[in-house]
Amino acid sequence: MSSIMSIPRQIPLLVVDEKVLLPGSSMKIPVTNSRNIAMIKSRLLNQNSLASTIIGVIPKEPSEDIPGNAALHRNGTAAVVVQVTGISWPQPSFTLLVTGLCRFRLEKLVMEVPYLVGVVTQLDKLVVDDEDDDNQEIIDLVENFRIEASKLLGMLDVSNATVARLKKMLSSLPAHHLADLCASLVNASFMEKLQVLDAVELSKRLKIALPLLVRQIEGLEMIRKSPENLKENKFSVPQKTKVMLIRPQRGGFVRNGNHIGMPTDEEDELQELQNKLKAAKLPPHAHKVAMKELQRLKKLAPISPESGIIRTYVELMADLPWSKSSLETLDINKARQDLDADHYAMDKLKRRVLEYLAVRQLKNSLRGPILCFVGPPGVGKTSVGRSIAQTLGREFHRISLGGSCNQSDIRGHRRTYIGSMPGRIIQGLKTVGVNNPVILLDEIDKLGTGIHGDPAAALLEVLDPEQNCNFVDHYLNVPFDLSQVMFIATANTTKTIPPALLDRMELIHVQGYTQEEKLHIASRHLLPKQLEEHGLTPHMLQLPMESIKTLIACYTREAGVRTLERKLGALCRAVAVRVAEMNVDTTGEHNVEGRVVTELPIFIDEAALEEILGTWAAWRCSGLAWTAVGGEVLLVEASKMEGDGELVLTGHLGDVMKESAKLALNWVRTSAREVFGQTIMAFSCQSKCSYRRFSCTAFIWTRAPLPHRHSHPLSSRVKDGPSAGVTIANSSDVSFSDRPLQ
Numbered sequence: 001m002s003s004i005m006s007i008p009r010q011i012p013l014l015v016v017d018e019k020v021l022l023p024g025s026s027m028k029i030p031v032t033n034s035r036n037i038a039m040i041k042s043r044l045l046n047q048n049s050l051a052s053t054i055i056g057v058i059p060k061e062p063s064e065d066i067p068g069n070a071a072l073h074r075n076g077t078a079a080v081v082v083q084v085t086g087i088s089w090p091q092p093s094f095t096l097l098v099t100g101l102c103r104f105r106l107e108k109l110v111m112e113v114p115y116l117v118g119v120v121t122q123l124d125k126l127v128v129d130d131e132d133d134d135n136q137e138i139i140d141l142v143e144n145f146r147i148e149a150s151k152l153l154g155m156l157d158v159s160n161a162t163v164a165r166l167k168k169m170l171s172s173l174p175a176h177h178l179a180d181l182c183a184s185l186v187n188a189s190f191m192e193k194l195q196v197l198d199a200v201e202l203s204k205r206l207k208i209a210l211p212l213l214v215r216q217i218e219g220l221e222m223i224r225k226s227p228e229n230l231k232e233n234k235f236s237v238p239q240k241t242k243v244m245l246i247r248p249q250r251g252g253f254v255r256n257g258n259h260i261g262m263p264t265d266e267e268d269e270l271q272e273l274q275n276k277l278k279a280a281k282l283p284p285h286a287h288k289v290a291m292k293e294l295q296r297l298k299k300l301a302p303i304s305p306e307s308g309i310i311r312t313y314v315e316l317m318a319d320l321p322w323s324k325s326s327l328e329t330l331d332i333n334k335a336r337q338d339l340d341a342d343h344y345a346m347d348k349l350k351r352r353v354l355e356y357l358a359v360r361q362l363k364n365s366l367r368g369p370i371l372c373f374v375g376p377p378g379v380g381k382t383s384v385g386r387s388i389a390q391t392l393g394r395e396f397h398r399i400s401l402g403g404s405c406n407q408s409d410i411r412g413h414r415r416t417y418i419g420s421m422p423g424r425i426i427q428g429l430k431t432v433g434v435n436n437p438v439i440l441l442d443e444i445d446k447l448g449t450g451i452h453g454d455p456a457a458a459l460l461e462v463l464d465p466e467q468n469c470n471f472v473d474h475y476l477n478v479p480f481d482l483s484q485v486m487f488i489a490t491a492n493t494t495k496t497i498p499p500a501l502l503d504r505m506e507l508i509h510v511q512g513y514t515q516e517e518k519l520h521i522a523s524r525h526l527l528p529k530q531l532e533e534h535g536l537t538p539h540m541l542q543l544p545m546e547s548i549k550t551l552i553a554c555y556t557r558e559a560g561v562r563t564l565e566r567k568l569g570a571l572c573r574a575v576a577v578r579v580a581e582m583n584v585d586t587t588g589e590h591n592v593e594g595r596v597v598t599e600l601p602i603f604i605d606e607a608a609l610e611e612i613l614g615t616w617a618a619w620r621c622s623g624l625a626w627t628a629v630g631g632e633v634l635l636v637e638a639s640k641m642e643g644d645g646e647l648v649l650t651g652h653l654g655d656v657m658k659e660s661a662k663l664a665l666n667w668v669r670t671s672a673r674e675v676f677g678q679t680i681m682a683f684s685c686q687s688k689c690s691y692r693r694f695s696c697t698a699f700i701w702t703r704a705p706l707p708h709r710h711s712h713p714l715s716s717r718v719k720d721g722p723s724a725g726v727t728i729a730n731s732s733d734v735s736f737s738d739r740p741l742q
């Protein structure tokens with residue numbers, strides 16, 4: 001019966017290095033390459049379930065110097081993905097278990113980014129017909145092949161699921177699959193397997209695979225006959241005919257009741273895993289579970305899907321810092337000095353942190369409140385958290401909760417899920433490798449809720465000192481003691497934090513900085529930091545106080561200092577280019593020929609500021625806008641443009657704002673002739689809000705070239721308020737009269 005089943009014409013491609021998947025065989029493929037990961041995420045993983053997609057597994061050509069697409073081998077194997085295991089955070093890394101279906105030839109690539117998709121021609125049938133009985137040569141070849149295959153299978157360990165299955169099916173297996181399956185079982189080089197893959201014709205494939213089979217049998221026989229030689233390492237085989245046991249009986253061959261021969265890689269790994277578990281000093285309840293899983297793993301065939309899941313679990317258990325802590329050095333005087341050295345101002349916050357640490361020093365217990373720093377962006381909340389960890393000599397780990405709307409982000413997935421992984425707390429502990437780090441829960445106010453549970457509810461348990469000594473991550477499924485972890489949270493506003501969570505934390509408000517404070521922060525902290533990051537020294541760049549003042553007043557509008565730091569970075573980059581052109585040595589005083597460089601240091605005066613950062617618009621008018629973090633300066637800017645006499649307001653404007661815009665237009669129109677001597681016929685407005693740069697506009701158009709304004713405070717939020725009208729009117733006035741506003 002001939003098969004009408006076929007694979008799709010276009011399939012996503014998984015590019016593999018040094019591996020060849022043959023039809024009918026299964027293989028575990030570790031994936032770390034970004035294109036392959038993109039393919040897995042978009043084609044295979046969908047809402048925690050495995051989408052049934054046929055993928056093409058295509059090996060890379062061995063010659064690495066061939067660039068681009070030419071590096072792909074011309075033939076590959078279409079495969080179904082049986083299982084995906086792995087983690088997607090902090091670094092995405094997956095392992096696919098795939099089963100080969102049939103050969104294909106890659107005709108062309110139709111997509112390369114974010115992952116490869118190719119047009120392919122199927123070379124094998126998916127359901128193979130009965131063997132071609134007419135051709136005597138093939139009949140003989142197949143006969144011979146079956147005899148050798150049965151000899152080989154007789155020598156292998158039947159507890160291996162693939163071997164046992166193959167043994168059972170050997171007589172009924174179609175010849176097409178027989179050659180591929182046996183070739184995938186024996187130890188062959190990458191090039192040899194590529195040859196099998198390229199052998200589309202059955203007779204050719206059998207002729208290539210048979211010698212590999214025979215070689216494997218001979219190798220195994222040699223090991224059997226001379227175990228002593230092997231034991232004493234006298235047995236050596238040339239590289240080309242090197243034999244590796246394909247999982248003979250576990251622990252080597254049994255002779256006279258003694259285990260002899262080489263342990264397989266698999267056994268080495270399991271032994272290593274067991275030693276690792278021992279060294280991790282798990283508490284008794286966790287040790288019991290881990291050992292039980294390890295025993296199950298030992299019984300499973302390495303290629304079975306369950307084996308991958310259990311192995312990842314046991315490895316995580318062995319990697320977690322159950323009893324490993326960093327040595328805490330708590331000296332309140334040193335803590336004060338460190339906090340002062342790292343951060344200017346923030347007196348209230350520093351005082352409270354020191355009080356907290358002092359209690360820790362006296363009581364040696366972490367059962368205090370969880371500190372939550374609340375304030376506008378860029379005021380140093382996160383960096384204070386890092387300083388606390390540094391001063392305590394603890395590891396620091398930051399978990400960004402912004403946008404997290406799934407309970408499993410905190411608590412992990414149950415292991416029954418495909419692609420399940422532990423929650424971010426457990427992953428964080430694995431990353432830092434100690435059980436007493438400082439964990440910063442960043443942007444706790446941006447937690448969301450979705451259909452997969454409330455992450456805030458999961459955090460309640462984490463942050464409760466009474467409960468977190470028995471924190472159960474769904475993936476781990478055994479309690480982990482979080483009581484030594486020091487949790488600190490940060491938020492921009494308390495309004496969106498659920499009351500129960502708010503109740504667990506002590507809020508410390510961090511206000512925005514004054515101009516004077518920003519001046520000190522810029523000169524003492526931010527500039528030295530940026531100079532160092534850009535490989536510059538004060539001998540190369542000098543930024544006078546006056547320039548810093550201008551930078552703060554004219555180029556930044558924010559409560560914190562993040563934009564200020566960015567602007568300083570921009571200045572450093574511009575100077576770095578000039579310095580690099582001068583070929584100076586590291587001191588910045590001489591160039592590479594030893595000549596004194598007189599052009600340095602480069603002084604950044606106001607003119608240089610303007611040259612590097614651009615002109616700051618003197619015709620911008622400021623209004624005030626309300627935001628969740630206490631308010632924002634609303635910049636309205638005007639420019640002249642053509643119009644058609646119609647008033648158009650766009651964006652999410654409230655009624656009062658619309659009315660203000662209309663009034664502003666009317667005012668400009670009525671006063672135009674008397675103030676500017678001409679009739680105003682076009683008008684539009686634009687504003688920029690430094691807190692969040694969203695494009696939301698209010699346009700007002702009329703007929704002639706006239707001031708044009710544009711306003712965009714927070715998009716998707718209704719913007720309202722009468723003061724905007726004054727700002728709009730002022731701004732158009734400024735633009736039209738070309739007089740800067742004071």
Ligand SMILES: Nc1ncnc2c1ncn2[C@@H]1O[C@H](COP(=O)(O)OP(=O)(O)OP(=O)(O)O)[C@@H](O)[C@H]1O
Binds near residue numbers: 376521526562
């Ligand atoms: N008082 C200060 N002294 C020295 N540097 C500061 C001070 N405040 C902020 N900074 C610096 O400003 C930068 C931004 O700070 P950080 O990332 O900690 O802000 P944040 O308050 O956590 O912001 P967000 O709410 O957006 O996360 C950091 O480089 C930090 O070192």
